[in-house]
Amino acid sequence: METPGLVHGEAAPFSTALRSLINNPQYSDVCFVVGQEQQEVFAHRCLLACRCNFFQRLLGAEASSGVPSPVVLSTVPAEAFLAVLEFLYTNSVKLQRHSAPVSFPLPVTGSVHTHCGLERNVCPPREKSGYLSQLCLEFVMKVLDVELVCEALQVAVTFGLGPLQERCIAFIEAHSQEVLRTRGFLELSASALLPLLRSDKLCVDEAELVRAARSWARVGAAVLERPVAEVAAPVVRELRLALLAPAELSALEEQNRREPLIPVEQIVEAWKCHALRRGDTARGAPCRRRRGTLPREHHRFLELPFK
Template identity: 60%
Template sequence: MASAGSTVLEGDPAAFSAAVRSLINNPQFSDVRFVVGRERQEVFAHRCILACRCQAFLGLLSPPQPDAQEPQPSQAPFVLGHVQPEVFLAVLEFLYTNSVTLNSRIALEVLTSAVEYGLDELRKLCVEFIEGALSVELVCEALQAAVTYGQAALQEHCLAFVEDHTREVVRTRGFLELSAPALVSVLRSDRLAIDEPELVRAVREWAHVSSAVLERPVAELAALPVQELRLALLSPRELAALETHNQRDQLIPVECIAEAWKRHALRKGSRAPSRLCRRRRGTQPREHHGYLE
């Protein structure tokens, strides 16, 4: 801190940044090592930089006792088997330079590391990059990360993308890998650009894939998502076909189908939530829609 009457003069920031950047993964003068990922790649770092920039590393690198001597560079490395070397190096780049080099392949994993290490500024940079790089193939993975780590702004951005590209998104592998809570967040939208029979088929495929992966019954895994399907929008012919399919896997509770049939019989709404009668943006018009709302 400058004393009274003093002036702080700054040198060339580019030269300083380049000099500090040259220390990233540089064994010269390093005093801590990491073994990273399945590749068991050795990564070198400087504990003073890591500790002053990140509370998580401060805790990891602090000596177990206040009077313990500083560990020597030859100490056993820290093993980080759960993170890719490229991702960990991106985190180090941010810690050393306050900037980060991202691409679509690693951005979500860097976001995960930023949340785990409590690096809020890095988290914001990752979210900004991901929002600008969303694609049909990436959006479900990004949505899942947003739901998992409570990133509300990113979740909203992903949902808006899904709403504009629904038919393409539901055909992706990422859609089939969504968790039930993430899928529910999609199905609650009124702005999905897809007709309800297509959406029912997509949810059925999601449920069967999830059942095979998790080795749990289809109906159990789909219990929450199917509550968001708007069966009342289906025509009698489509509803009858749905019943036939449902006899094979019991995807949809019988009472939900019965409620949809009741609307056709009474030609009016009933006790089910009114949102289940609202047409989505992509809903094709059917004769009975006029009395649902």
Template identity: 55%
Template sequence: MASACSAVLEGDAAAFAAAIRGLINNPQFSDVTFVVGRERQEVFAHRCILTCRCQAFQGMLSRPQSESQLPQAPVVLSHVQPEVFLAVMEFLYTNSVTLNSRIALEVLTSAVEYGLDELRKLCVMFLKGALSTEMVCEVLQAAVTYRQWDLQEHCLAFVEENTQEVVRTQSFHELSAVALVAVLRSDRLAIDELDLIRAVQEWAHVSSAVLELPVAEVAAEPVRELRLPLLAPCELAALESLNQRDLLIPVEFIAEAWKCHALRKGSGAPARLCQRRRGTQPREHHSYLE
């Protein structure tokens, strides 16, 4: 007897995708409702699609139902914007997502929260291509928060090329201390050290006001990365005088910088603090720091 043959034959993929896309936020045959955001917008979904696509929704929607039960109460998600949640729904239904610069970071947050690794990768890809001077620090902060190392390195490279412009943005002043330290450790910042110190001073005062903590406390880690030995004696003296107002920089750090000048070599401070950055303007004493 002849053996049976088999094959997988595919129909019109575009028609199938369009049909599935038509189910997004469609109340017809929906068996779960979300109440989303401060606007309390209703979003309709289908339990079988969500639970087979996302383990987080499996846990959220695992309560069994029967015909005798009353309809399940809506699931309230007040912490997410409706537009962001609908983007997540689009991905779950279609394996694609429509992003823009306004929502991409929040969609990334949701992707991490719901364990949607493929959506996370799509968000990272979009954000890399959409970086701008105004948003790079916000993206960097998200990358640091969610440990997206590749995105963090991409943001740092952008900051290195556009440092002067980036440090003037509002989002720079909203960086966490951890994210700012990641920036300050770079040798490739295109900014002079004196200008960078002033930018960090401004950041510290904004953070102090927001966190309601002393300036010196909020800036404790970032100031360790300031390369004070690169300053000329007159600049260091002016900084020391200004520093007496809020003690932003510990006096021992300034003393280390003076020691470099006194000894005419870089042994008065850690070696990394004597390393010129790409944008460091030359001073006469730099020759004996190295």
């Protein structure tokens, strides 16, 4: 609602002027040390305090304690923090699809949710579409592709961003084979991989999923310096081994002896489905076909069609 008598000047020059103050030591009265690189970032207390309750509390506590600058925020990536400042100073932020991962809006989104509270403080509730976190999420969802989707899924799972997680899973379901071959897939955490392996809509055959799970576990084992079977334990239960043909199951069993990945009892359960010529209706999922499951002769005995 317009205020009577209130006139507006041009917004662009005003925004440009404020943008020139971002990380500008001239006239600044607070210095932040951000990220693991301990980068110095200069800012202006009054502007941060009036735009964001988080900074109002932070800078008020810092001033009352008598502790001088700099203010240390070691867990916030420098690029993300600068993007947050850009939004606070200008009410806009430049997001680029092909930036390096650390400067992409995913870390911005995480920092917003865990540190700055901008989704609650920059805009009043009725203007939710203007929250910085929401703007970043909308941008990420628009530009999702095979190379980005696993990184986005990891951020969504880590910070509890439900809509982004749903969008990422839907994208992976439609592009399963391509995504499984990406580096991002190998770098997923177990908690991010689990919802994928539980999906009936993956457009990939179970044999390929088993191979992808083994590659994922090998990478995790190397990074964490733990046994492959230990790293794989949280996720391999979601593999549907009964969908494999007897020859494939035998080959998997032999490989499992050389490099343990799957608990022996899980393989035994798969053999039971073959021996009994039926799926275990009590458990259901281990025999339920996915969208990309290739047909095999024994599937007609499972009586558990894709849902």
